[in-house]
Amino acid sequence: MVIGISATIQIIQLPIQIKANSLDVIRRPFLKWAGGKSRLIPRINKVLPEGNRLIEPFMGSAAVFLNTDFDRYLLADINPDLINLFQFLKKGNSTFIDISSEYFSEKNNTEKVYYALREHFNSLDAGKERAALFLYLNRHGYNGLCRYNQKGIYNVPFGRFKRPYFPAKEMEFFAQKAKRATFVCEDFRKVMQRSRQGNVIYCDPPYVAASATAYFTQYAHQSFTPQCQQDLAESAKKSVRKGVKVIISNHDNAVTRRLYEGATIHSFYVQRNISCDGEKRKKVKELLACY
Ligand SMILES: C[S@@+](CC[C@H](N)C(=O)[O-])C[C@H]1O[C@@H](n2cnc3c(N)ncnc32)[C@H](O)[C@@H]1O
Numbered sequence: 361m362v363i364g365i366s367a368t369i370q371i372i373q374l375p376i377q378i379k380a381n382s383l384d385v386i387r388r389p390f391l392k393w394a395g396g397k398s399r400l401i402p403r404i405n406k407v408l409p410e411g412n413r414l415i416e417p418f419m420g421s422a423a424v425f426l427n428t429d430f431d432r433y434l435l436a437d438i439n440p441d442l443i444n445l446f447q448f449l450k451k452g453n454s455t456f457i458d459i460s461s462e463y464f465s466e467k468n469n470t471e472k473v474y475y476a477l478r479e480h481f482n483s484l485d486a487g488k489e490r491a492a493l494f495l496y497l498n499r500h501g502y503n504g505l506c507r508y509n510q511k512g513i514y515n516v517p518f519g520r521f522k523r524p525y526f527p528a529k530e531m532e533f534f535a536q537k538a539k540r541a542t543f544v545c546e547d548f549r550k551v552m553q554r555s556r557q558g559n560v561i562y563c564d565p566p567y568v569a570a571s572a573t574a575y576f577t578q579y580a581h582q583s584f585t586p587q588c589q590q591d592l593a594e595s596a597k598k599s600v601r602k603g604v605k606v607i608i609s610n611h612d613n614a615v616t617r618r619l620y621e622g623a624t625i626h627s628f629y630v631q632r633n634i635s636c637d638g639e640k641r642k643k644v645k646e647l648l649a650c651y
Pocket of ligand 1: 393394395396397398417418419420421422423424436437438439546547548549564565566567584588
C-alpha cells in the first residue's frame with residue numbers, strides 16, 4: 361500500500377498538561393542523556409500513531425520506549441556502548457544490575473578512582489564489564505555528558521557529585537520491558553530501511569543548530585552533518601511510501617521547515633540550558649514533524 365505525503369503545514373500549539381498515552385507516570389531513563397525526551401513525552405504521545413512496531417533509530421536513553429505501549433520495538437543508536445549496555449541489561453537482568461551496583465560506592469566516587477576506572481573502561485572491548493562501567497561513568501562523569509575523542513576514547517571529566525544515584529528500579533523496569541525489544545547498533549539510514557508497513561518510526565536525531573552560537577552535534581565520535589539531516593528527511597519519505605508513519609523531533613527554524621516540507625508540523629516552546637554550567641536558561645522553539 362502506498363500512502364501519500366501530506367502537502368500541508370499546520371502549526372498546532374498543544375496544551376502543556378497532557379497525560380502520557382494510557383500511562384499515568386512518566387518513566388525516567390536510567391541513564392543521563394543529552395537531548396533526553398522525558399519532558400516532551402506527553403507531546404510526543406499525543407502525536408504518535410498506533411502501529412504494530414515502534415522503531416527508534418536514535419534511541420539514546422530510551423525515554424520514548426519507556427513511555428509508550430507498542431507490542432514490539434526496534435531500538436537503535438550509533439553509539440556501541442549504549443547498545444552494549446542495553447543488551448547486557450536485557451540478557452543479564454538482575455544479575456547485571458547487581459554487578460553494575462558494585463561500582464557505586466563511596467570509595468569509587470573520587471577523582472583518582474574515576475580516572476583509573478575511565479582508563480580501564482577505555483582498555484576494554486565490548487562486554488559485560490564495559491557495559492557496567494559505562495553506567496558508572498554516566499552517573500559519575502561531568503553533567504551526564506557522553507563524549508569521545510577522535511580516536512573513540514571516552515574522555516568525560518569527573519563530575520563531583522555528592523552521592524551518585526544508582527538507578528536500580530529504573531533498570532529493573534527497563535529490563536522487564538526490553539523483552540519486547542530488539543537492540544541494534546546501526547546508522548539510522550540502515551535502521552529505517554528495516555521498517556515495514558504498519559510500523560511507526562520516531563526519530564530524535566542530534567538537532568540542527570538552533571542558532572550560530574548554540575549547537576550540539578557530537579554524541580558518539582561522529583558528528584551529525586547537514587547531509588545526515590537531509591538523508592533523514594529522505595529516509596522518512598521513503599518509509600512513508602512503504603506504509604510507515606514517521607515522526608521527527610528537531611528545532612523549529614527555517615532549516616527544518618525546509619527539510620520537512622510536506623509533513624504536518626507541531627510547533628512549541630521548550631526551556632533549554634544554553635551554557636555549559638547549566639545556569640542560563642532560555643526558551644527555544646521545537647517541532648514534531650509528522651509524516
Ligand atoms: C537527541 S539524542 C536521542 C535522545 C533520546 N530520544 C532520549 O530520550 O534519550 C540523539 C541520539 O542519536 C544518536 N546518533 C547520532 N548519530 C546517529 C546516526 N548516524 N545513526 C543513529 N543514531 C545516531 C546519538 O548517539 C544519540 O544517542
